[in-house]
Amino acid sequence: MTGQTLIQKILAQAAGKEEGVTENEIVFVSPHMILSHDNSAAISKTFYEITGPNGKVWDPNKIFIDLDHAVPPPDYKKAENHKIIREFVKKQGIKYFYDCGTGICHQVLPEEGLVPPNVVILGSDSHTTTHGAFGAAGIPIGRTETASVWAIGQTWLKVPETLKITFDNFLPKDVYAKDVILDVIGRISADGATYKSIEFYGKTIDKMSISDRMTISNMSAEAGAKAGIFPVDNVTDTWNKQFNFQYEKLEADEDADYEQELSFDLTNLTPRVAQPHKVDNVVPVEDLPRTKVDVALLGTCTNGRIEDLRIASDILREKQINPDVRLLIYPASRSILHQAIKEGLLEILVEAGGQIGVPACGPCLGEYGGTLAPGEIAISTANRNFKGRMGTRDAEIYLANPAVVARSAIAGYITNEEG
Amino acid sequence: MKFKGKIWIFPDDDINTDVIFPGKYTYDPLTPEQMAKHAMEDYNPNFAKEVAKGDIIVTGKNFGCGSSREQAVISLAKVGVSCIIAKSFARIFYRNAINQALPLVISFDCSDYVIRNKYALKDKEISVDFDIGIIKLHDEEFHFPKLDSQALEIFKAGGLVDYTKNRL
C-alpha cells in the first residue's frame, strides 16, 4: 500500500481499518461527535420515521446540538422549532445541548473541548469543515444522514483524494487568513477541491493562530472540499492544553499520494474581496470600482472571533462609522462576547456607532437580525455571497477581512484605506 | 447487483442540478413520479419521454454540481435510469444518490472512451456489474473499484432510511 494522506489515516482509524484505506473506497465510520443546529427539529422527525416513536439515539453523549441560526427566534414558528428541539434533547438525554445565545455551532464545539485531533466530526452543516483547524476531519453531511447516524452511530464516507496546499513566506502586515483563503478560492475556483480533502502546510501557517486556521478550514467548503485539515503542530498543542486531550501526532506519510500539490507565495498578497454572487469572483480590494455600502457585517463562523473584533476595534477606535452605514457586530460565541467586554472592545465598537447582536449566525443566512433591502449592498466577513443569501435576491454581498469591513464602515464604500 | 441497458451519452462536464431538475419546480410539492417527468429537462427535453427502464447514463466530470437539491437524484432514479457512469460527481450529488439508492460509477476511462466514440456507441447496450466492478460495452471492459459491501447493502435496502431501519 502506498503512503497515506492525513485524511486517509483519520478515516482508517474511525473505520477501524488498521491496514489503511484507499482512495475512493467507501468506509463506514463512527463519528467522535455529530453536530447539528436549528435543523435538529427536522432531523428529529426523520429520526422517528426511522426508529418509530419510541426510538432512542445510539449515543446521547456524542450528539451536539446548538441553537444558533435563528437566535433569538424572530417569530413564533422559529420559537416553536426551538421548542421541539428542547423537548427532543430532554427526551433523549442529549449531553451536549447549547441553547440560544451560547454561540455559533462551529465556534462552540471546539470551545467546549469537543474537538480533539485525529477524530471524525460529522455535521449537518456545510461549514463543518471548520474543525479541520484542530487536526480533525470535519465533514459535512445531509439531514437524512444525520438522522441515520443518530439512530445507528455510523455513516458511509468515500475516502477522498487530497489536495496539498503549501503557503510559502509570511503574510504582509494588514493581510489576514481571510485574504489567503479568498485568494486560493479565486485561483482554484468554487469546484477546485470538490470531493477532495485539503491539507495545509508551510511557513505561513506555522505562524497562524487557531482563529486564522478556523477561517481557512471554514471556507474550504467554498471550494467544494469535503475537509480542510491543518496537521497538528505546536499551535494546536498549545490550544489543546486547556482540555488535557491525549493523542498521538498523526502525520501524512512522506510518500503519501496527493492528487495535486499547489504552493502559494504570499509575500505580495493584498486584501481580497469576493464580489457578488460567487465566492470565487475574487479581486484585490484596490481594483474594485467605488462601491457604496449599506451594511457592514462583522461576525459569523468565518470571522466573528476575538481576534477579528480586536482588528476591527483598533480601526474603529475614536472613529465614527459613516451615517449611511449600519455596522452589525455578531460575536461568534458568548465567551468571545464576554472577552470583548473585558477588553473594552464593545465600548469602542458601540461608540463608533456599531450595533451589537446576540452571539449567533445573525443576518448571515438572511432570515433575521439585519437582512438587506432590495438594492442594498453589504460588505461582510462571512463566507458566502450567493444571490439571496442575506434576504433578497436583489441585494449584493461582498466578502472581505474584518479590517476591510471596519474601514468600509467608516468610509461608506468598500476600501482598505484608513479613514 | 447488475444492470444492463441502453447507453445515454451526455458528453459535457459540469452538468449541474439546475439542468437535471429545473429550479422552477423545486418548491412545488411534487411526487417522485411527477419529478421524473422533468428529469434532464433543461439539458435534453426529450430524455424523460425516450428513456427506458434500466438505461444507463455516461457523462463527463463533476456531474450534479451546483445546488444540493435531492430532486435531481430522485427524478433520474424514478424515470428509470439504473445507474450513471461519470468521470466524477459533485460530492453532495454522490451522497444523495447512494442514500436514494441510485448507483453511480466513477470511471474516467469508460467515460472518456464513450465520449470519444459517442457517434459509434449511440444507443448501444452497456452493462455494469457492481459485484465484480466491471463495465462491459461492445468488446471493451472497464474495471472500477468494488463498492464496499456495506454501501451495496444501502442500495439493496432501497436507500438510507430503509437501510437504517433494517439495522435497528
Ligand code: SF4
Ligand atoms: S454563521 Fe453563517 S455560515 Fe456560519 S453556521 Fe451560521 S449561517 Fe452558516
